[in-house]
Amino acid sequence: MTDDTIRITLDGRQVEAAPGETLWQVAKRHGTTIPHLCHRDAPGYRPDGNCRACMVSVEGERNLVASCIRQAQDGMEVTTEGTREVEARRLVMELLLADQPARSEAHDASAHIWDMAAAQGIRESRFPALEPDRVPLLDDSHVAMSVNLDACIQCNLCVRACREVQVNDVIGMADRGHDAYPVFDFDDPMGESTCVACGECVQACPTGALMPSSIMDSEQRGDRADYDEEVDSVCPFCGVGCQVSLKVKDDRIAYVQGIDGPANEGRLCVKGRFGFDYIHSPERLTVPLIRREDAPPKGLNVDPANPWTHFREATWDEALKAAATGLAGLRDAHGGRSVAGFGSAKCTNEEAYLFQKLIRTGFGHNNVDHCTRLCHASSVAALQENVGSGAVTAGFNEIENADVAIVIGANPTENHPVAATYFKQFAKRGGELIVIDPRGQALKRHASHMLQFRPGTDVALLNAIMHVIVEEGLHDRQYIDGFTDGFEGFRAHIAGFDPERMSEICGIDAETIRTVARVFAGAQRGMIFWGMGVSQHIHGTDNARCLIALALLCGHVGRPGTGLHPLRGQNNVQGASDAGLIPMVMPDYASVMDDEVRALYRDLWGGTEIDPQPGLTVVEIVEAMHARQIRGMYILGENPAMSDPDVEHARDGLAMLDHLVVQDIFLTETAMFADVILPAAAFPEKTGTVTNTNRQVQMGRRAVPAPGQAREDWRIVVDLARQLGLDWSYADPSEIFAEMTRAMPSLDNITWDRLVTEGAVQYPCPSPNSPGESVVFGDGFPRADGRALFAPARVTPPAETPDEDFPMILTTGRQLEHWHTGAMTRRATVLDAMEPGATCSLHPSTLRRLGVVAGDKVRLTTRRGSLEVATRSDRAVSPDMVFLPFAYVEAAANILTNAALDPYGKIPEFKYSAVRVESAGAEELAAE
Numbered sequence: 001m002t003d004d005t006i007r008i009t010l011d012g013r014q015v016e017a018a019p020g021e022t023l024w025q026v027a028k029r030h031g032t033t034i035p036h037l038c039h040r041d042a043p044g045y046r047p048d049g050n051c052r053a054c055m056v057s058v059e060g061e062r063n064l065v066a067s068c069i070r071q072a073q074d075g076m077e078v079t080t081e082g083t084r085e086v087e088a089r090r091l092v093m094e095l096l097l098a099d100q101p102a103r104s105e106a107h108d109a110s111a112h113i114w115d116m117a118a119a120q121g122i123r124e125s126r127f128p129a130l131e132p133d134r135v136p137l138l139d140d141s142h143v144a145m146s147v148n149l150d151a152c153i154q155c156n157l158c159v160r161a162c163r164e165v166q167v168n169d170v171i172g173m174a175d176r177g178h179d180a181y182p183v184f185d186f187d188d189p190m191g192e193s194t195c196v197a198c199g200e201c202v203q204a205c206p207t208g209a210l211m212p213s214s215i216m217d218s219e220q221r222g223d224r225a226d227y228d229e230e231v232d233s234v235c236p237f238c239g240v241g242c243q244v245s246l247k248v249k250d251d252r253i254a255y256v257q258g259i260d261g262p263a264n265e266g267r268l269c270v271k272g273r274f275g276f277d278y279i280h281s282p283e284r285l286t287v288p289l290i291r292r293e294d295a296p297p298k299g300l301n302v303d304p305a306n307p308w309t310h311f312r313e314a315t316w317d318e319a320l321k322a323a324a325t326g327l328a329g330l331r332d333a334h335g336g337r338s339v340a341g342f343g344s345a346k347c348t349n350e351e352a353y354l355f356q357k358l359i360r361t362g363f364g365h366n367n368v369d370h371c372t373r374l375c376h377a378s379s380v381a382a383l384q385e386n387v388g389s390g391a392v393t394a395g396f397n398e399i400e401n402a403d404v405a406i407v408i409g410a411n412p413t414e415n416h417p418v419a420a421t422y423f424k425q426f427a428k429r430g431g432e433l434i435v436i437d438p439r440g441q442a443l444k445r446h447a448s449h450m451l452q453f454r455p456g457t458d459v460a461l462l463n464a465i466m467h468v469i470v471e472e473g474l475h476d477r478q479y480i481d482g483f484t485d486g487f488e489g490f491r492a493h494i495a496g497f498d499p500e501r502m503s504e505i506c507g508i509d510a511e512t513i514r515t516v517a518r519v520f521a522g523a524q525r526g527m528i529f530w531g532m533g534v535s536q537h538i539h540g541t542d543n544a545r546c547l548i549a550l551a552l553l554c555g556h557v558g559r560p561g562t563g564l565h566p567l568r569g570q571n572n573v574q575g576a577s578d579a580g581l582i583p584m585v586m587p588d589y590a591s592v593m594d595d596e597v598r599a600l601y602r603d604l605w606g607g608t609e610i611d612p613q614p615g616l617t618v619v620e621i622v623e624a625m626h627a628r629q630i631r632g633m634y635i636l637g638e639n640p641a642m643s644d645p646d647v648e649h650a651r652d653g654l655a656m657l658d659h660l661v662v663q664d665i666f667l668t669e670t671a672m673f674a675d676v677i678l679p680a681a682a683f684p685e686k687t688g689t690v691t692n693t694n695r696q697v698q699m700g701r702r703a704v705p706a707p708g709q710a711r712e713d714w715r716i717v718v719d720l721a722r723q724l725g726l727d728w729s730y731a732d733p734s735e736i737f738a739e740m741t742r743a744m745p746s747l748d749n750i751t752w753d754r755l756v757t758e759g760a761v762q763y764p765c766p767s768p769n770s771p772g773e774s775v776v777f778g779d780g781f782p783r784a785d786g787r788a789l790f791a792p793a794r795v796t797p798p799a800e801t802p803d804e805d806f807p808m809i810l811t812t813g814r815q816l817e818h819w820h821t822g823a824m825t826r827r828a829t830v831l832d833a834m835e836p837g838a839t840c841s842l843h844p845s846t847l848r849r850l851g852v853v854a855g856d857k858v859r860l861t862t863r864r865g866s867l868e869v870a871t872r873s874d875r876a877v878s879p880d881m882v883f884l885p886f887a888y889v890e891a892a893a894n895i896l897t898n899a900a901l902d903p904y905g906k907i908p909e910f911k912y913s914a915v916r917v918e919s920a921g922a923e924e925l926a927a928e
């Protein structure tokens with residue numbers, strides 16, 4: 001017991017309270033849940049004390065007090081269950097109910113307000129309805145949510161949800177007092193406002209005034225509790241790893257709620273909340289398919305709704321046999337190296353592990369890779385080289401403890417929206433947010449410093465920042481001496497990068513560079529977050545080297561509120577990489593070239609020798625298809641016919657394969673080239689673990705059955721392995737996980753049982769009871785000498801720069817509502833309705849120069865290909881650039897992109913191509 005312990009009397013009992021704890025919280029901790037409406041007992045929600053539903057009496061005070069907001073003070077005598085406060089609370093409740101639709105007609109008969117009323121023995125109000133027609137009633141302008149203002153009790157929770165928890169600032173209160181009601185922006189209908197549909201307000205609303213439309217419009221109309229089962233799992237979209245509660249009704253996901261996972265603390269984004277119904281799409285693969293003998297030549301020519309012109313239905317036995325025989329035949333005729341595999345970062349750890357084991361033992365080589373190659377491969381290369389580990393050194397939630405943070409080449413409000421809520425909260429409470437991006441992306445509004453620089457010039461800008469830090473003596477000498485190597489050489493190297501000269505390259509003036517250098521180096525605790533703008537360049541590894549050096553220079557690693565955090569993309573890209581879906585390393589990044597490593601796996605895997613030669617990477621595999629070195633492929637949960645650079649070339653490669661096995665949940669563009677298609681269960685239809693960007697290993701649980709004959713991926717891989725002659729006998733994912741823990745030190749102290757009961761454990765985990773460590777490397781680095789390394793980086797121009805024929809810059813990326821190649825999200829009703837078609841974004845001045853208005857089509861042409869796409873006006877895009885998302889097959893961005901590779905990470909330059917932009921209308925007119 002410490003001296004600041006507070007002692008109060010609660011309903012006659014002596015209890016203790018922590019400083020700052022409210023009476024409501026103390027009571028809750030001691031087993032009394034005081035009724036509450038405007039108070040939400042969830043992380044991030046500040047008490048507001050406005051609804052009076054939680055009143056209690058405090059000895060010596062004349063008026064009752066709102067327990068949700070009144071803090072405990074030493075010596076207080078509090079009564080929560082005496083006649084006076086109970087009667088007062090009942091009165092409040094009755095007055096509120098008088099102004100609600102009756103429960104039988106409620107928008108949500110299971111709303112929190114009814115529970116709270118019932119808890120006080122109130123079923124209906126004695127009072128007449130106050131003003132039945134007082135406010136406009138239904139606003140159903142939004143596809144995902146409906147607003148029923150007649151049920152609003154002005155509790156303000158939706159405003160706090162929107163403004164303080166998600167920091168979106170869309171909802172406000174109009175009018176005052178009893179006449180107040182929530183408005184969106186400036187009193188727009190919700191569907192026309194700037195709302196990003198995170199649904200936090202719907203989750204928070206205690207009355208059903210804000211409801212998921214899926215419930216309003218369904219048979220469960222008006223009852224949020226009308227479900228058969230609720231299952232805790234993890235969101236299948238991005239690397240944040242939000243924990244969700246899936247409400248299941250009649251074997252379908254009726255709706256989704258955020259739960260208090262370590263990364264998301266109850267929050268979700270539009271995809272996690274409203275994007276799950278892709279699994280119920282009528283286009284799901286439900287039976288195994290085999291290419292027909294008389295099918296037309298392979299190409300993008302299959303209708304996913306009617307594949308029968310190209311494929312015929314097969315039994316599982318027949319399909320597995322066909323898949324295995326085709327691949328084994330190539331292995332026997334041309335050697336195992338003629339077959340390659342792409343595993344999936346959308347599947348579980350266990351599935352990723354089995355997949356690489358299958359390729360390595362079934363075909364005797366390491367030609368196995370996955371989308372990490374197109375993603376953070378360069379970041380991981382630099383991190384491995386300089387700090388000895390490819391994972392983040394601190395979870396993103398550590399930003400709560402930081403004073404300054406850099407977000408560079410990442411657009412988290414769209415791509416890691418729940419992580420972005422923490423970044424915005426950080427800025428709101430005064431943290432210095434430095435955003436470095438060629439695009440005036442949404443975080444700009446929250447940034448204390450926005451460096452909108454020229455794309456592809458990160459090394460110049462970052463070296464200049466570091467030049468200033470060293471020149472002005474702001475670097476952390478003690479840290480550098482204690483924990484790093486290579487500083488002297490590095491110092492000499494960056495002496496050549498003065499801000500005046502670098503300013504000409506990157507377009508940021510020298511004074512701003514100096515200011516930012518001082519801010520970052522001067523802070524006690526700083527973090528660096530980065531994304532694809534850094535990694536997807538031919539100099540992506542150099543970009544990441546600079547970021548690592550910057551953190552080391554300032555000693556911003558290894559303490560709370562400091563760290564390096566490449567925001568990982570797919571829900572399980574961290575885990576799939578850890579599990580060894582990488583051609584040069586085994587699980588836990590153990591080199592295939594290391595004799596001891598191979599001996600370990602030979603013993604663990606029953607005597608099969610592991611090939612000491614690293615395998616080919618994603619883009620190299622495409623080249624090898626064209627060279628006829630790779631003749632067969634097994635592609636599980638990836639869509640390279642959309643996601644690879646220079647994708648027409650990649651599609652041609654796929655068409656040249658003698659045998660292609662695709663395992664997916666949809667008949668994707670890639671599956672159109674397949675010889676055998678194996679229908680898989682989607683994430684909410686299976687059980688297994690996934691690892692998020694924070695290194696948190698979490699349990700995904702089966703909530704609904706898979707459609708038709710679709711099977712869990714791990715089961716299919718096992719069956720295929722057996723067909724290939726491997727004697728595998730896994731009967732459950734827990735057995736696979738147990739085998740992984742034997743090989744992977746990163747999983748020390750993490751067991752299946754722990755994950756079942758705790759939901760999540762972060763690695764590294766020092767003991768069987770520890771939740772794991774958010775911040776690592778406080779006492780040294782996992783490199784040979786225990787020290788981190790400064791690696792100098794030079795300025796390299798992009799592989800292709802604008803010229804007379806291709807005068808503008810094409811950059812590609814993502815949108816909030818869509819996932820990568822669109823396979824999932826274009827089949828999710830709400831998401832598809834919000835972003836139904838392809839558009840490219842251009843600055844209004846560029847549109848004018850081209851003589852087109854937003855909505856008109858333009859033709860984009862690069863050295864690889866050409867396409868037409870509608871335009872959208874966006875001031876965030878600089879006038880010499882065009883932004884194109886890669887989710888749309890009808891305007892597939894990768895037809896245009898450059899497959900040139902970074903030499904270390906082997907990642908292509910998705911973020912920079914020289915492009916010609918012309919009005920498509922003009923072309924048509926000329927043709928007439």
Ligand SMILES: Nc1nc2c(c(=O)[nH]1)N[C@H]1C(S)=C(S)[C@@H](COP(=O)(O)OP(=O)(O)OC[C@H]3O[C@@H](n4cnc5c(=O)[nH]c(N)nc54)[C@H](O)[C@@H]3O)O[C@H]1N2
Binds near residue numbers: 437
């Ligand atoms: N909604 C949605 N969310 C996703 C995904 C999705 O498909 N949809 N995909 C997931 C995956 S796998 C990933 S990897 C992440 C990716 O998440 P992000 O890394 O945020 O991805 P991008 O939108 O591709 O690019 C990020 C930013 O890089 C900037 N940029 C472009 N060129 C440069 C440059 O030369 N230098 C710098 N410094 N910045 C530049 C762009 O303007 C953009 O703001 O998102 C994940 N989350």
Ligand SMILES: Nc1nc2c(c(=O)[nH]1)N[C@H]1C(S)=C(S)[C@@H](COP(=O)(O)OP(=O)(O)OC[C@H]3O[C@@H](n4cnc5c(=O)[nH]c(N)nc54)[C@H](O)[C@@H]3O)O[C@H]1N2
Binds near residue numbers: 347
């Ligand atoms: N132009 C351009 N191209 C890019 C990028 C860019 O920024 N610009 N970014 C790159 C990056 S960072 C990435 S990560 C890649 C992503 O590239 P991909 O991984 O190829 O893209 P996804 O669309 O996520 O593909 C996932 C596939 O898995 C399927 N799937 C989903 N759930 C399951 C499941 O449970 N089981 C099975 N078997 N299948 C499932 C989906 O239907 C889909 O076909 O794209 C890269 N390509």
Ligand SMILES: [Mo]
Binds near residue numbers: 371374375569
């Ligand atoms: Mo990614």
